[in-house]
Amino acid sequence: MPTREEHASSLRDSVTQALRARIVAGELPPGTRVVERQLAEQLGVSRVPVREALRSLEREGFVEERATRGMVVRRLDPDDVEMLFAVRESLEAVLAQRLVAVLDDAGLAALDELVGRAEGHADAGRLGLAVAANADFHSALVELARSSVLSSIIEPVSGRMAWLLNQHTDPAAMLAEHRSIVTALRSRDAERTAAVFRAHLATSRDAVRRAGSA
Structure with a gap:
């Protein structure tokens, strides 16, 4: 008891x-x-x-x-936002390499299912659910890396990133990039996968910067 x-x-x-x-x-x-x-x-x-x-x-x-x-x-100030993206970029480089090394076909299928779920919600106008499904996609990437050390370091940053991106990004616009991530992971090409991760993060950073200057 x-x-x-x-x-x-x-x-x-x-x-x-x-x-x-x-x-x-x-x-x-x-x-x-x-x-x-x-x-x-x-x-x-x-x-x-x-x-x-x-x-x-x-x-x-x-x-x-x-x-x-x-x-x-809280409202994150610009310095907080830039530091958050810088930390996330460093961690995602490690995450991409790890996923290429350990991700199996079942994991890829799970990611495909999450992207499909987000797409279905976005097409139906259920944007809140699409946002949640997109967040689940990133959580799944960390879980599928199968590293307790990596998870313990990434998860606190992931929570704040999800909070920030939910405020400023269009969930439907993220779907194509999530599909690109799955395609890159399926190729088992570490360099390509890391580049796709960087591009996805850069798109998110630009969206947040535009919102901050509006």
Whole structure:
């Protein structure tokens, strides 16, 4: 039977994941004030795990405390954005090499299915679901690399990247590039795959820069 401490830790982690997911999905847009009492009522928990979860999300860079408004969802400044892309670019170079080395036919089929799902949602005008499917595609790339070390390093960055891209990019426009990634991986050509990963990230960076200057 779990101890009281283990139960509290599990509850805090669950609340943290739930709130992070809401932020990444855009349900809590940048600038939104997050109130412990309201969140506790919505999640059916006490205010303690919500308070602890918000502190964790503050350390991760998703929320910040302001003197006049309390805790709010952060807006990333241009320097944050550029550094996030720089870190992601370095990590994706490693990820591309790893995937070429270990990805099998079942993994490629899983990626094809995710791209098809996103395409179906986009064609039907279900943009929220298309965004989620595109995020699942990137999560699957990390999972299919089958490296706990790589996953532990990439996942915190991936969450913030998904949050950023959901705010600024057209999910339908990403589909062709995701298909190009799968095609490159199927070729087993490490150099080609790394180039496709870089091009995809560059497209995303340009979209974010355009949105920031609009």
